[in-house]
Amino acid sequence: MDHPYDAGTDSGLIDPGSIDPGSIDPGSIDPGSIDPGSIDPGSIDADKQNPIGTLQRGLAILGVLASGEQPTVGSLIERFDLSKSAAFRVLMTLREHELIEWDSTLNGVVLPSVRSVHLGMAGLRAFDPWEHGRVELVRLAQQLDEAALMAVRDGDEMVYIAHEDRSDHAVGVRRLLGSRRPMYCSSLGKAFLSRLDEADLDSYLQRAEFKVFTPTTITDPDQLRRELLESRTRGWAIDRAEHESGVMCFGAAVVDHVGQPVCSISVAGPYDRINEGRDHIVALLMQTARSISERLGHAPRN
Known part of the structure; x- marks a missing residue:
């Protein structure tokens, strides 16, 4: 029996090498349409394979806030050598978990949230x-x-x-x-x-x-x-x-x-x-x- 994706037929498959990453609009992707089992770990971009990933960067930013600083996004980009998109991604994740306050702008000041303060106080009590x-x-x-x-x-x-x-x-x-x-x-x-x-x-x-x-x-x-x-x-x-x-x-x-x-x-x-x-x-x-x-x-x- 012929394989359903026989080379002689138009299978509708896309050649990954033909895709321009810059042409993809992240907002157009429906997360529910992605099959996790179909993802090839080797295809994940270098930024996410870097040991200094989202979690590590997020913890580093929280460390800056713990020292009493009130950084802007621009200063964090420069300090940690981040791209603008990577910085926004990390900050949005921290904000989604109510760990920081930030107005989503490049010049906006990043502050610890009330939840972060409560976390710190819990640590002191323990x-x-x-x-x-x-x-x-x-x-x-x-x-x-x-x-x-x-x-x-x-x-x-x-x-x-x-x-x-x-x-x-x-x-x-x-x-x-x-x-x-x-x-x-x-x-x-x-x-x-x-x-x-x-x-x-x-x-x-x-x-x-x-x-x-x-x-x-x-x-x-x-x-x-x-x-x-x-x-x-x-x-x-x-x-x-x-x-x-x-x-x-x-x-x-x-x-x-x-x-x-x-x-x-x-x-x-x-x-x-x-x-x-x-x-x-x-x-x-x-x-x-x-x-x-x-x-x-x-x-x-x-």
Whole structure:
């Protein structure tokens, strides 16, 4: 029996090589008329075969919005090297799923939708900063082979709530879990103070009772204010053996989605050893503080 599409008959089949892709009007295609089983995966255009597909591009755009930016479509096209049609396709998909607000124009600003805000808040509610922070603290201690600590504010003191030390050093920092330190003479406290607003900082400096613990303890409110401003600018604080002789600490604040300090983390050890590794310690400390802060919804602007 002859095949129904015998080469000698006019089968009505179209030669794919004769089709000009630019001549096809996407709006004229009836999705219901397409048989999924008839689609040859090898014929899908290169844009959809690219690993950076619609989902990945959509997530990348949501990442931009999560950082606090309000991009236009034009800026997204330039940033992600998209064609106009690809950008519109991704944005329309995000809008169909109520993840963004956008007016369908090239110069229109893309904003997170109410649903995106609710999604973010759900993530914050499900996040345990202390448990996650401890995981990060363990990693930091292992990376540096030094003691890593976390403390929260209680009045005008910092209370240690985590102490991770996986090192084999003969000389280190004694266990401090549950201990208290005045805010003005610890890197944890100074890091926390550096992120307070001016009114709260002024109030603290006016009421603080400065006690001398070591020859390097800061007892002058003006000197402390200057140091806190430096700490705020660079993002980390230092304790130059100000509470305990021979011990140096670097600290950084963990902040929430509005930039308010929640707790502080630090790396501590013998003065000479910690001072020698300052640059490496500070870099990893800052990275860890940023990681925990980001999970709390903090999105620093460049």
